[in-house]
Amino acid sequence: MNISKLKSRVLREVGTVARCIQSISDIKYREINLQRGQFIFLTRICEHPGINLIELSHVLKVDKTTTTKAIQKLTEEDYVTRTRDQADKRMWHLYPTEKALAMYPCIIAEENRNIDVCFQGFSAEEQEIAYNLLLRMGENIEQDWRALKAARPE
Template sequence: MIRLKNQILREAGMLARCIQSISDIKFREIKLQRGQFVFLTRICERPGINLIDLSNILKVDKATTTKAIQKLMEEDYVVKERDRSDKRMWHLFPSAKAKEIYPFIITEENRNIEICFKGFSPEEEQAVYSLLKRMRENIEQDWKELKFYKENNG
């Protein structure tokens, strides 16, 4: 029988799901549905970003981004503006409502970080960050190749 070489991705997945679940409960009161806060924070941090760049930053497909943006627009969190030179391109901006709740979202994100790193030294925190970043960079190339293949081969 083939055995899993390492539990790291399962641990990372469980960590992500715990944080997602906590965030979903916390952000329900501000009418943010499952995972929408990640889209909203990136738009607040990069006003004017387009759908393609947002999808690439978050490592999701364009359909997922489009659906999330539509819901954020319905809740008056995001404003979409057409590009002046390329009429096919849309830019995304945080609304006044989004700018108002952004500090609350980041405070919650910082709270999750503090809980995750409870008992860690600053050096351990930096090591975790560096190692996870390297792992992401390693897998990102494979993700880009698969994404390119899917986009060009249906």
């Protein structure tokens, strides 16, 4: 059996970092009733009050079904309110509640702690290089993601 070799392990390492952060965050946020990955939805809503489901899905690169489920749970836990768009009654705008705004600094503090841990021993220049390289990778893969989404509408 001929086993193919990876051209690079970079994406596997990115995945490992992402899963570790996800796992740490899930444990830390469980006590405030934020379930798996909901904090990413909550932070974006706090940062972009009035964002709609479609925009939020695009920002986070997830499908509308995933966004809808997360928003339902965040609404049930009183972290998010939905307001119907006046012009397009099918569209809902999402707003953080006072409870969400109170939790936002804690979530950002945890995100900053993860950043500090990940970048231990890195110079400011190395951090900037890592950011710029990942940004370029994200831009490249987003083109592929958009093409796939266009070919397979939800």
